[in-house]
Amino acid sequence: MRRIENIEVAWIMNEIADLLELKGENIFKIRAYRKAAKIIANLSDDLPVLIEEKKLETVPGIGKAIAGKIKELFQTGKIQYYENLKEEVPAGLLEIITIPGVGARMAQELYGKLGVSSVDELEAAARARRVRDLPGMGAKTELNILRGIEMLRSGVGGRTTLGIADALAESFSGFLKSLPSVEYAGVAGSTRRMKESIGDVDLVAGSHEPEKVIEIFARHPQVKKVLSRGDTKASIVTLMGVQADLLVVNPDQYWSALHHFTGSKEHNVRLRELAHQKGLKINEYGIFRREDDQSLRVTGEADIYSHLGLSYIPPELREDLGEVEAAGEDRLPALLELSDIKGDLHIHSDWSDGANTIEQVAGRAVEMGYQYIAITDHSKSLGIAGGLSKERLAAQGDYIRELNGRTDGLEILAGIETDILANGDLDYPDDILAGMDIVIASVHSGFRQDREKMTGRVISAMKNKHVDILAHPTGRLIGRREPYAIDMDRVFEAAVKYGTALEINSSPDRLDLNDRYVRKACELGIKISINTDAHDTVRLEEMKYGVATARRGWAQKEDIINTMDRDKLLKFLKRRG
Ligand SMILES: [Zn+2]
Ligand SMILES: [Zn+2]
Known part of the structure; x- marks a missing residue:
């Protein structure tokens, strides 16, 4: 029998937990297996040694029953209990729970009510609109499932x-x-x-x-x-x-291998040239003096750069876009950090097409250490997304103000993501927009307008003094929808002229502005807001991708409006009306 590693036992424990969850078993039992998996993955001793020395039962968190199953595995090569579970639960269900957003409970429901037992069957059921009728699910869940399947199968041409x-x-x-x-x-x-x-x-x-x-x-x-x-x-x-x-x-x-395989190729070529000029040689094995092949000390990537006379270049900048020169002159930007972000200014709630209540969003924001968030649901034209009527918008504003009164340490801004209509008008009259804490404007329809029309349409929205941020400025969906025809130079000009901030939409599907536009915008002194556009609390975590995109665009803390402290931000939002 081949040697069984601790990590493999941990995998089995995790899979048992998954199978129990798919069966709808007792939550404490499930947790016990998950906990055991974690402990086993981090044990410093090999399991056979612990078994031999009769110490397995004394490891905190591994109870008698689980210890017994582990011993059975090492004695017989299998765990009968696990084998039985695999018989009982269709294998396809384990695959279904790897789809983002589909947990074991949902998989169980899909199996029980629709007989879905594989990813293909789930896709068929969702396409036939049979998922939306199940309790607790809806058209949105159905769409998310389809998108999850699509994304995971990588529709981006192998990317x-x-x-x-x-x-x-x-x-x-x-x-x-x-x-x-x-x-x-x-x-x-x-x-x-x-x-x-x-x-x-x-x-x-x-x-x-x-x-x-x-x-x-x-x-x-x-x-x-x-x-x-x-x-x-x-x-x-x-x-x-x-x-x-x-x-x-x-x-x-x-460290040399990590550095080499981080790339980019172009960046590495520049470093090799520089090494050559300095009588050195650099490759994936290390950095060497050419005269005697003596290797130089490397205990981290910073050493590699310092041997070359450069300050440390963060991975996001390694594209040969001027970073090597800048590092040589010690003038790399002090890049924005995720910890600089003080709040998220584009979030949807269940008032429109978001999945969570405003309280749930606020609760998560407090946990994330934010000072403020903006609730920016869809405007009335976006009927399919539950866009808010004038009356609903006013009611939401009242509700948020009331909630703010009893939420400590977090400022909830009453905002709106207003559609920019085909003719450039916004979805509400100015007197309504004037009453909002924050206004985001964006294009969600009429993507096929020609460049002249689209550019004019977007700029006329930016001109409106109530509009604080232009959201997802090019409208692209990575790998699925090209940007609409828009003259970004003129959008940048308008942002400078009217003081409108541009968004980096952090969703990995959008990343819009992209890194190149970010760099240009920062050079022009345009203010940027990094927002998640989250439709559920889980996606509030996607802020890190927006920050990464900002870093790739050489952005510093000062370029980003949601790095401001609460009072400063409120002042910034007020300055234009
Ligand atoms: Zn939008
Ligand atoms: Zn949005």
Whole structure:
């Protein structure tokens, strides 16, 4: 029988928890298995040793029943209880719960009520509009399921969004770090540089036992197919079709390898040239003096840059877009950090097409440490998204003011995301807009207008002194919809002239403004607001992708309005009416 690693036992414990959840079993039982999985993944001793020394039961968090099953696994090579569960629960359900937003409870409901037991069947049911009739679900849930399936199957011509790649990369690097044979592990490639779309996920690990690491990587439960495999590297495809490549190097070469495979290629070419001029040589194994091949000390990426006479260049800037020159002259920008963000100014609630109540959104915002949020539901023209009538908008404003009175430490701004109508008018008259704490304007229809018309339409909205922010300025959906025809130079000119802030929409589907536009906007002194446009509280977390896009655009804290403290922001919003 081959050796069973601790991490594999942890995977089994997690899968048992998933199966129990799909069966609708007792929550305490499910939690016990999840907890055991976590503990086992982080044990410093091998399980066979603990069993041998009769210490397994004494590990806190591993009860008698679970300890018994682990012993059974090491004695017989399987756990009968687990085998039985796998018999009882259709395998396709385990795949269904990997779709973002579909939990075990929903999968159970879909199976019980619609007989859905695979991703394909779920897609068919959603397309036939059979999901929306189930209790607690609706057209929105149905759409989210379809989008989840579509995204995970990567409709981007083999590319995937940053959101999916980043989550996957973080989970794999966490797994690699948990292996006792791994000293270092991290994410490299375009995912680390936070590019807007990702071909495959690159991982690097430092270990003295590369074969062992490769072996276990290939057995990870997320792996659908192993594309290639050698002693020190492997390429796999995950269950949902994303390719991930792992390279394992000697620990003392880890930083050089991580740096090299982070790229970009163009950035690396520039560094090689610079090294050459300085009598050095740089590659994935290290940095060397050319005269005697003596390697220079590298205990982190900063060492690599300092050997080259450069200040440290963060991954998001490594594109050969002037960062090497700037680092040589010590004039790299002090990039914006996620922790600089004080609030989120574009959020939907269940007053329009959001999934959560304003209280739930506010609760999450407090947990995130925000000073303020803006509730900006859709305006009346957007009927399909439950756009607010004049009356509903006024009622929402009253409600938010009342809520503000009893919410400590968080300012909730009563806002609106008003449609820019085809002729450039906004969806409400000025006297209503004047009463709002914040007004966001955006295009949601008539995407096919010609460039002249679209540009004029957007600029006439920016001209309105009540409009604070132009949201998702180009309207693109990455990999799914091209930007509409719009002259961004003129939009920038208008932003300068009228003082309208431009949004970086943080949704990994949008990232709009993109990095190039951000850089230009910052150079022109245009103010930017980084917003999630979240339609549920989970997506408030996507702020990090907006911040990453801002960093790729060389943005500093001062460029971003939602880094301002509450009072300063309120003053900023008031200045135009
Ligand atoms: Zn919008
Ligand atoms: Zn929105």
